[in-house]
Amino acid sequence: MKIIRTPNEWQRERQRMGSATVGLVPTMGALHAGHLSLIRKCRSENSITVASIFVNPTQFNNKQDLSAYPRTFEDDCRLLEQEGTDILFSPDYTDMYPDDFRYQIRETELSTRLCGATRPGHFDGVLTVVMKLLTIIGPTRAYFGEKDYQQFLLIKGMAEAFFLPTQIMDCPLVREASGLALSSRNRLLSEADRRKAPKFYQALSSGKPLDEIQQLLESDGFTVDYVEEYDGRVFGAVFLEEVRLIDNVKR
Template sequence: MKTWTTVREWQARRTELKGSIGLVPTMGALHAGHGALVERCRRENDIVVVSIFVNPTQFNNPSDLERYPRTVEQDLKLLASLGTDDVLMPAAGELYPDGYRLRIEGGSAVEGMEGAHRPGHFQGVMTIVLKLLNLVRADRAYFGEKDYQQLQVIREMVRDFFVPTEVIPCETVRAASGLALSSRNTLLSDAGREGAASVYRSLTTAATAEEARRMLDAEGFAVDYVEERWGRRFAAAVLEGVRLIDNVPVGEEK
C-alpha cells in the first residue's frame, strides 16, 4: 500500500495505474462501515484508492471540525489489511491551493434537511468530491447510504457535470442495536451509544414521520428534522452534543 500526501506525487502515480480503478472517499476515523465500502471496491476493481481528508469546507460549525475524530495510524492499518493499493491523504493546502474561492452550488437535492440545517455544507461536499473525482479519475466511487441526501447530491453533480465515474451506493452498516455506524459515534458515551439506537428504532417502528419525531422528543433528543423523501424516512437529532443522522426505506422512491 502506498500513501500520497501531495497532488503532484499522486498525479505522477496516477499515470502508472492500469486497469479499473475504484475510489472510496473518506474523512478518516474509519469503522466497519468504511471497511464494507473498501471490501466491495476491492471485489469490483483492479486498483483500490481510498482518500482520507477531513474537509474543512463542509463544516458549518468550527467546533464540529475541531472535534471530528482523527485516527490516521489505525486507519492506515485497517486499509492495509483490506488490500488497499493507494491512500490519498493530502493537506488542505494541497486540495485548496487558492483557498475556497471556487465552489459548486447545489441543485434540487441540496434543498431541505441537511441543506437547510447546515448552510454551505453541500457546497463543500460537492467541491471536494469533484476535486477527488478529477484527481483519481476512477471508474467507480463508493458512497454509503447513511448519508443518503449526500449521495443524491453527488449523483446530481456527477450527472450534470458529465463526470464519467459511476457512483455506487452501499447499504448502511449497523451495530447490533441498529445504530448506524459513524465516526461521530466515538464522541458518545457508552450510555449515549445505547440511547442513540433510538433513532433507528423510531424510524422503523413509527407509523409516520410525525410519530417518529415525537418518540425522539420523548427520549430527550434535540430533533432537527424527521422527514420523508425519495421513498425514505430521514432523521437528524442531537444527543450528548453529537449530531446523528440516519434514514431507512419506507416505500417507492419518488
C-alpha cells in the same frame, strides 16, 4: 499500501497503472466497519483500490464540530492495509484548496432540504471536495455509503450534470446489532448516550407518522433537527448532547 500526499504525486503514480480500473473510496478517516465494507466492494470490482482521508473543513458549518471530529490516522492506515487497499491519498488543505475555496460547486434544490436546511454551506463543501477528488484521482468507480443517502443523491446528480466519467456507486448502510448506524461520530457519544442512540433507528423504522416519530424521539431525550420523508425514505437528524446523528430507512 502506498501513501500519496499530493495531486502531482498521484498523477505520476497513475501513469504507471496504464489501463487498470481504479476504484475510489473517499473518507474523512475515523474508519469503521461501514467504510471497510466499501473498501471490500471496491476491491471486488476494480484492479486498483484507492482510499482517501481528508477531513474537509469546508463542509463544517460549525468550527467546534470540525475541531471535535475524530482523527485516527495511524489506526485508519492499519485497517486499510488489512483490507488490501493499494493506495491511500491523504492531502493537506493547501493541496486540495490552492484557491482557498474561492471556487465552489453548488446545487440549488435537494441541498437546501433535510441536512442542508440547518447546515448552510455544508453540501457546497461536500460537492466541491468530491469534485476535486474525482478530478484528481479519475476513478472508474467511486463508492459511497447509504447512511449519507442525501449526500449520495447529490454526488450522483453532480456526476451526471457535469458528464463525469466516474460511475457513482451506492453501498448498503451498515448497522450494529442494536440497529444503530455505524458512524465516526459515534465515538464522541458519552456512555449513557451510546446506550440511548439505538432508539433513533427504532423510531425511524417504526412505521409511525412523522410527527409521532418526532414526539417519540423527543420523549427519549433526543433533540430533533428534522424527521422528513423523501424519495421513499424517512430521513432523520438528531442531537445527543453536542453529537449530531443522521439516519434513513426505506418507508
